[in-house]
Amino acid sequence: MTTTLQQRRSPGSPSPAPNPPQRRNSRIAVMDGLRLVAALSVSLFHLAGDLPASEAWEADPQTVFPHLFPYASFGWLGVELFFMISGFVICMSCWGRTPGQFFRSRVVRLFPAYWPAVLITTAVVALWPVATHHLSIDKIILNLTMVNKAFGVDCVDSAYWTLWYELRFYVLFGVAMLWRGLTLHRTLLFCYGWLIAAVVAAAGKLPLLDLIFQPLYAPLFVAGIAFFLIHRFGSNLQIWGAIGFS
Template identity: 90%
Template sequence: MTTTLEQRRSPGSPSPAPVPPQRRNSRIAVMDGLRLVAALSVSLFHLAGDLPSAKAWGTDPRFVFPHLFSYASFGWLGVELFFMISGFVICMSCWGRTPGQFFRSRVVRLFPAYWPAVAITTVVVALWPVATHRLPTDEIILNLTMMNKAFGVGNVDSAYWTLWCELRFYILFGVVMLWRGLTLHRTLLFCYGWLIAAVVAAAGKLPVLELIFQSLYAPLFVAGIAFFLIHRFGSNLQIWGAIGFS
């Protein structure tokens, strides 16, 4: 007759400490759905809600899309959603990985799509220089590194500005967190520390700190990280405090 763990435990022995719920580090369908919503929102914004798109339409998009403009003009919020999703997904993909594994995964994930995008954009604006113009060849090559903004060089497409924000987030998170390994406690310390540093950078108007801590977007990345912690460990006051601070 099989005895259970409860039956085998002696009456005076303490109960084992509860283990936080662990979820498999697998693809989450709702994240793909949110990515789609964010991408469509941004695309709609550039099509019908972005006033600089008047260069392409030849007139104010409010006249081209009189009924759509009032909705499309809020499509920029898709970028904010992307940054929150990035915080969630990067924290999830970092868990249990070394710095080398993490950075290799980012290179493999981003650059095979980014390089053709740069090439296609360059060809399109060379043939149809309406909304923007073709950059010099040396600046196009620097764009391929994704670090062109660090050298004061513009993007081949202005919509690529978010990649520089993402890249700085990856470096900050990877350098600060991965060398010691991720735990709930360390990740929460990172969240609160980053938010405080972002406030200091914004208040002091210090360019170097602003470059590192991104005061405008840090709350979005941190909120995404905190939501992942809830997904992995369950809800608690410390995690919700980070979201509230964000």
């Protein structure tokens, strides 16, 4: 015989508290999937599609991986996808935040993973200097700031080069947008303004403008921002115009 036991409340006992409302999951699963695709693409590129990898293999990757090389050689496109994802995710994570909250969130998210990565890479390269060279102590310390490229210092791992572009995007977006708050209208003005400034920077060939507006990768960041605006507000001609401009 199965007996079901039920707890009985006495007449004066308080009612149990209702279950707290469930927090809505703000993560977008497809973004995680795209990150995985981009990461695997870049990894495949460095393994079997990047000609400098011949130093590690002591042979041309096209010879070592004759069937894989034609596909792996396009893995660099994963970086372009990463920059678009970054535009989408940064705009999403900034919405409703103050500049201080935004910059704190970036520091907390990036540096605790970046510092061990730099130190581990430094140790590995010191022990097995196969595909790259060991840097001096002062250059390693400068790498820990993530702004080493601004001083002409190489990354301990060349794959970290994207972080310098990401960092400049964060600063530009934070300074231009967050001090007044994000709205659809202001974000679209930022997108169009950045693209126009990038065209001017590319035509003018001025190092300072290139440093600020990143003409080579600005269209990718802006396209990611615009796709987030479609996700949040729905499709309209102005947003698609920014994507087309990109």
